[in-house]
Amino acid sequence: METEKKKKIGIPRSLLYFKYYPLWKIFLEELGFEIVLSDHTNAKIVEIGGNYAIDEICIPLKLYYGHVLNLLEKDIDYLFVPRYISTTFGTYMCPKFLGLPDMVRGTLDNLPPLIELEIDLRKKPKFYSATELGRSLKKSTWQIRKAYEEAIKGYHKFRELMIDGLSFKQAISVIDSKKWDFKPKKKKKKRSAKIALIGHGYNIHDEFINMNLLKKLAGMDVQVVTLENLPVEIFHQNTVISTTLKNYWGNEEEILSAMNYLYEDKEIDGIIFICSFCCGPDSLIDEIITRDVKKLGIPYICLVLDEHSGQAGVITRIEAFVDMILRKKKGLIITAQSAPIEVEVSEKINNKIGV
Numbered sequence: 001m002e003t004e005k006k007k008k009i010g011i012p013r014s015l016l017y018f019k020y021y022p023l024w025k026i027f028l029e030e031l032g033f034e035i036v037l038s039d040h041t042n043a044k045i046v047e048i049g050g051n052y053a054i055d056e057i058c059i060p061l062k063l064y065y066g067h068v069l070n071l072l073e074k075d076i077d078y079l080f081v082p083r084y085i086s087t088t089f090g091t092y093m094c095p096k097f098l099g100l101p102d103m104v105r106g107t108l109d110n111l112p113p114l115i116e117l118e119i120d121l122r123k124k125p126k127f128y129s130a131t132e133l134g135r136s137l138k139k140s141t142w143q144i145r146k147a148y149e150e151a152i153k154g155y156h157k158f159r160e161l162m163i164d165g166l167s168f169k170q171a172i173s174v175i176d177s178k179k180w181d182f183k184p185k186k187k188k189k190k191r192s193a194k195i196a197l198i199g200h201g202y203n204i205h206d207e208f209i210n211m212n213l214l215k216k217l218a219g220m221d222v223q224v225v226t227l228e229n230l231p232v233e234i235f236h237q238n239t240v241i242s243t244t245l246k247n248y249w250g251n252e253e254e255i256l257s258a259m260n261y262l263y264e265d266k267e268i269d270g271i272i273f274i275c276s277f278c279c280g281p282d283s284l285i286d287e288i289i290t291r292d293v294k295k296l297g298i299p300y301i302c303l304v305l306d307e308h309s310g311q312a313g314v315i316t317r318i319e320a321f322v323d324m325i326l327r328k329k330k331g332l333i334i335t336a337q338s339a340p341i342e343v344e345v346s347e348k349i350n351n352k353i354g355v
């Protein structure tokens with residue numbers, strides 16, 4: 001008997017792919033679909049994305065268009081374009097996420113049917129959204145429930161692997177190979193410095209757009225900690241900026257929670273914040289973080305990425321930052337919260353790239 005050919009769903013390797021891919025990949029595969037990913041970000045994807053997006057938009061959005069166009073060259077039956085409205089209680093995603101399916105539909109022609117999963121935790125739990133999605137794909141309640149259980153299991157494993165210190169790429173390869181009992185080996189080697197590299201997953205784990213910063217820092221004998229390596233409980237409480245100011249941006253909420261945790265971590269020697277050029281929420285919280293690290297005397301640098309960011313400029317700034325931290329650790333820089341810290345922070349402002 002001839003087996004029915006599986007329908008193919010294209011998922012752009014962009015934006016919240018870097019956060020929820022294991023969840024939706026397992027869910028859709030369990031429902032009987034085949035997943036087709038766009039290629040890893042490359043120069044052509046950056047170029048074609050930039051041609052389709054308006055100039056004023058942030059680089060992650062331009063890249064999203066590039067990834068969708070890349071998928072359109074592949075043989076897919078559906079295109080997965082979720083609408084993330086709220087992913088943590090009491091916050092909203094930035095407007096680009098809210099309008100993503102509309103922007104894709106309004107800009108690009110010859111699209112296959114879009115799968116518009118809507119995630120809005122203010123109104124419904126994620127399982128409801130998954131159920132709506134499963135029903136729209138003509139699956140039974142039993143199939144949806146079973147697929148969702150598997151997806152949640154896989155997603156928790158993925159989060160666990162990253163908390164244990166695996167990189168995004170390593171954790172994904174474990175999930176893809178379905179090695180559910182995989183346990184990462186404990187790293188023994190102590191590095192010269194421990195630095196937190198914080199930002200949106202799509203900036204931190206897209207090696208092309210950040211010029212492989214994780215690898216470059218490792219090459220400088222730096223132990224790198226990302227937001228996903230931090231304990232998951234720290235993201236369960238809303239952050240308070242001041243008695244009168246509350247943060248409403250979902251993505252930034254995570255970054256601020258991570259920062260609050262890192263401020264207390266005595267092993268962290270410095271923090272690098274990766275922002276996107278043209279990102280309103282990022283520039284807003286950069287001001288808050290700058291104020292906090294200045295008070296606490298924590299070495300900090302903010303790198304603003306856009307499609308024109310030069311490799312040499314980024315490396316020079318990172319090398320100078322790491323060198324400054326190593327000199328501080330050796331006692332060659334006075335650590336009192338006065339002049340030297342002022343220098344670091346003001347250096348950070350001048351050192352922004354892409355502006």
Ligand code: SF4
Binds near residue numbers: 251276
């Ligand atoms: S949060 Fe910033 S970088 Fe991310 S999509 Fe919105 S504007 Fe772009």
